Amino acid sequence: MSGPRRHRPLIGRLLLFTAGSFAFGFALVPLYSVLCKVWDTGNRWYGTQTAQAAVIERPDADRVVTIEFIASIPHAGDWEFAPHATSMQVHPGKLYEATFHARNLTAAAVVAQAVPSIAPSSVARYFKKTECFCFKPQNFTAGESREMPIRFIVDPALPPDVDRITLSYSFFDLPQSAAAGR
């Protein structure tokens, strides 16, 4: 064989390699989720966005942990969104309730999704929520204002060096397509 024809098998393999690389780029998306789970980065995986099964209350009255609440609006201007109290003192093993206030400042109906984050991320697994407005998209009519509850319990197994947990919510407008997909 001579001329370009003899290059064909090699070109074919190289094109396949290239296509494989392109596919690998997209395969990194699920792989990223798996690695986050394996590497225990906390936040996304320990029940921050899903309800815990029934929890048993075993209050540890000797220990006090400060819970801080932060609310942020990534696309500023369309919402009023804030916690009622910026922090509270809790005993591990006891069920508490906190509320966030939200108001739709636009003249149209909007669907919002709150995305939680916990700092330090390594203690996310000890922060258990039985009820949260972040579990599902929230529908707001034009100008509607609402108090939204979250019910949580701090696991008594919380490492002894931790005396402060920060819970942060970002309040997103949910694109219609993403709302339909959830």
Added chain:
Amino acid sequence: MAHADTHDHHDHKPTGIGRWLFATNHKDIGTMYMVFALVMFFIGGAMALGIRAELFKPGMQFFDPGFYNSLVTSHALVMIFGAVMPAFVGLANWMIPLQIGAPDMALPRMNNYSFWILPFAFTLLLSSFFTAGGGPAGGWTLYPPLSLQAGDSFPLTIFAIHMMGASSIMGAINVIVTILNMRAPGMSLLKLPLFCWTWLITAYLLIAVMPVLAGAVTMLLTDHYFGTSFFNPAGGGDPVMFQHIFWFFGHPEVYILILPAFGIVSEIIPTFSRKPLFGYDAMVYATASIAFLSFIVWAHHMFTVGMPLSGQMFFMMSTMLIAVPTGVKVFNWTTTMWKGSLSFEPPMLFALAFLFLFTIGGFSGLMLAIAPADFQYQDTYFVVAHFHYVLVPGAVFAIMAGVYYWLPKWTGHMYSMSLAKWHFWVSTVSVNVLFFPQHFLGLAGMPRRIPDYSTQFTDWNMVSSVGGFVFGFSQLLFVAVIWQSARGGAKASDKVWEGTDPAGLEWTLPSPAPYHSFETAPEIH
């Protein structure tokens, strides 16, 4: 013309604009790539001078912050994808067939496409400056959500990146097929000149990671226009994932920008030391090791985004491991010069400056690799100083060394050694005046990507800006040398560098290298 046709059959060239538009000759395409790279070097350089002018003193002088940000973003994209990469592909086109004794590149028509995509890609990118919202301003790393908030420049930038990627992938496939299938009889892989070796490995890196970048920017595009949520937390995505995907491309990319430079320097230092390269096999294996390691170190670009301790440890250690094969290379170049009979022609001067200054950039890289220390350096001018040391007196100086080394072979004329030495000394002094103070600024806490700064940073910024303007304008000397050599001058011999014994098949050809060379493959013993 009939006269020329009958008497000069072997050197018959197509004439007029068609010679360039429909070029399939590796030398013509190589020339076009390099001229394109030079033009882009000046466009990106003009942007850099705009940045340095704005930073000459604190306060806002010339630009609004949005335009400043688009200068920073476009400077990076133009220099990486428009100047350094095309310059290396141009050198590959010119030199690989000559070094392996092949008549041309394996896929000449694809070679034509891969070049001609580039002017369109950069027209698209630069035209975005005239759209609503101005040019891309979210940094060349295109991190969401910032990059998604761009104006109309966003789709233009994404499509330009797709086109640059397609061009690089085609160029890489061409290089691999040429090197693997078209070597002269008897040239085993371990007789391959090092420039070909480093390019072969670079080409594999290109086809491994350019498609990943294409995937990442495609995800940005669908997030922006089609409501997907790859990086949108509201829909369950994560913006940090973009950084992981981007740097999975980005770190091998930095070796794409430096491995061919290693190859060029490995050709030049033995010639002007009048000794064979020390440790050829070690050089090949070191290059391959660096390429392999480049795939497992990406997260050192993002230590501060939140990562488990074990992850930080892993990426810190693997990054430091790269210093081992890189050290092998630096020591081998040094040992090649040891007890050699050195002379300091312009290519050797640039290669030596590369050796010193690239190593400085490598050391600041090691400092940045230390995860706990990186928290202090992250996003400061220390990082800017680091990557400019490895890219400017690193990659760019190596390209200039290569041009000065092979230019007489291309044009058939020697160039003015004194003018080239002026270019060297002015560039080398000014590049250090330009970038060294940025280490101090970074360690003192000056953040990168800002148009204004606090007054205590003024002095070193002024020094840096002066260096920047001297460096920028001294590159006109480079153009003057190339122009003179293309127009005429003393005839270069086949070997070009008299009194040396340069290795490689390219020196067995006449100077200038005939339009069609090695139509009969040379025999290697």
